[in-house]
Amino acid sequence: MNPSLENEFLHRSAAAEKPEPQLRLSPLEWRLWGAVDGLTSLAELARRWDLGGEALALVAGKLKTAGLLAPAEFTLAEYQAAIQTADVPAPAVEPAARKYSASLKRRAPVGTPAGSPGTGGSGSGSAAPGERGLSFQLRPLIDFIIQQAGGGTKGQLAVYRVFCQVPHELLLKSRITSLNLVGDNFEIQDLALKSRLLEATRTVLGVDYR
């Protein structure tokens, strides 16, 4: 398999989140379009589905050309943190300035006990057992959503609409039972929750959180 596929992470582009009814995709194209989450490489998906990497790359290329998929990008800080945390080799391809892709193994970072409490807020969010990875602060995301939506009550309602899209079982699993829109912060370590939050942000606002 082409080694570059190990570092190819894609997500659904905001503009095409809801495809037009007349858009016709093959079953594999639908499958890929639904499965991308910005965190799972094309190579990993190909292995999971027992497919050749090149075949999947072709499908991905078609969806990218159609504007339905876009590369997922990480900042240098996220990449460095991922390297330190996950103890994985550096990518084979030299990353472009300020944009790096990282291969994240879906396992708990070494030395982090299960169920460690989150930071701040009246209700603490803690790492849930199971899928853990790069820790993710909720406060900046909330501030981003509020700002993007125009601030004030409008922004607060946008936050609510984002959280309406997130299965509340995931939130409860991370021990988040309540969220004050002024002040509260949580550290999210559950990858599934992080993924759903980012997806919901994209769905509600039509922009990606960076």
Place this chain on the structure above:
Amino acid sequence: MTNHLGEAELKVFIDLSLGYFATVTGTAAQAHSPRIEFSRPEFSDFTGMVTLGGIADGCVYLTLGRRLLEDLLRRLGEPDLSTANCLDLAGEITNTIASNARGHFGHRLTISVPSPYQRAAAEQLPLPPTRFVLPLKWNNHPADLVIALRPDAPAPTA
């Protein structure tokens, strides 16, 4: 269905809720910073609830403690502070707010006839799991104005 209850609609409910107390008692209520709740809802002693349709799918309710309602009954000159009268008043407050709101929204947002509940009955209601809670305070009595919307229909998946 996509829920489009936006700032304008929320502002109507907030202004009408605060306005009710100001008009009836001469003492304004205050709204405090909102929170989003994901756990089982907690109700006060009495709750007045309306369901929404049209541009939003869910419900709005005002949950109030007995002490607030008793204080309000006294302000209205009502000597009988019974549970029946508290329930009646919770329903009347919600009815006033909901009916006033209909005038703002027209046909875009349908609002049901309100139903008043005591705590035990309210706790049995099947509500959407994620709620936007706006804490209010009137004369040092707390109350919550709550919006609970059903999640949007999911996008098609592979």
Place this chain on the structure above:
Amino acid sequence: MKLLIVDDSNIIRRLLERSLQSPDFTEVRTAHNGRQAMEVFAEYRPDLVTMDITMPELDGLECVSQMSKLQPGVKILVISALGDRHTAVEAVKRGAESFLLKPITAELVGAAIRELFELE
């Protein structure tokens, strides 16, 4: 003068009874739904009616129509939380003299009734 108070809320009926205690009103009766209101009206023939709109059995707008036909000249003050202009216009078209939007206070109701009789 005879007064009839029509509202499905016990609190509002009692509030109006207390607010409108006056030597001007020799008798006050109440009704808690539209059907009861028409039964009482037919027998009692009040001079002034305060009428809620949203009620079970028979809504207030229909009561206004029927009362105006049964007793032309009866003064009807609609007191309702329905804030849309259409309801107020409809009430007046059917024979109501005035429209008061809830929430109400004793002072607001008193002022509305004084206006009703000053217009004569």
